[in-house]
Amino acid sequence: MKIATWNVNSLKVRLPHVLDWLAIVQPDALCLQETKTEDGGFPFAALEAAGYHALHNGQKTYNGVAILSRAEPENASRDLPGFDDPQKRIIAATVNGVRLVCAYMPNGQAVGSDKYEYKLKWLKALTGWLREELQRYPRLALLGDFNIAPEDRDVHDPAVWQGQILCSEAERDALRSMLALGLTDAFRLFDQPEKSFSWWDYRMMAFRRNIGLRIDHILLSQALAEVCHACTIDKAPRRLERPSDHAPVIVELVD
């Protein structure tokens, strides 16, 4: 089973890239972030024609998450229970017996800002909910744009980013709390090239210079980590005309 995550930075703009990518990579499921549309603007028909079911939790202009899957998704859920929030950042469903949690975690803007406080509260709420979800669904994968670079090796220039948003200790602590639930960063199960990143700024020719961060992740429960045999970042779509600033991350699980 092949499952993936991709922050597309507007699904309306990126639909051709997504359809091409689905045809090439043939994932069993793809989690999307930043669809930036309500259901009315979501391309259900085009995705169905491509052979994918789609679940969407969207809103106008910002955020929005979706799960695409070849098999029919079951037991869909949206948002964080008990966390009152108009921002659409979570959708979950079971596909082929694997619980997929698709998350677009808050950016936080700047350490110490109101948005940073919201980010930390949101991460805490997610962690509490995940603890329960893991009881219900031992075969669970958390996929998405975490907006956290876990370690200095996930940052092109750690000195520049030291203590900054996406790299601050409180954010990294929040990620470690998630891992402490029994989740594993699939990317680090395997040897990887140095300076592997999943996001590059649109400015300053950052992609060509590989000035990036690894902030898109797939975390696996123990039952899934045991059967994971690959995790890769696919940089190919980032080279296209009008790309998303993020690249897809893919894991392969033995059936």
Place this chain on the structure above:
DNA sequence: ATGGCTTGAGTGTCAAGA
């Protein structure tokens, strides 16, 4: 490397991203 893009909203120019 403090924005040199990109998007959505909406028609002039801003908010937000990371």
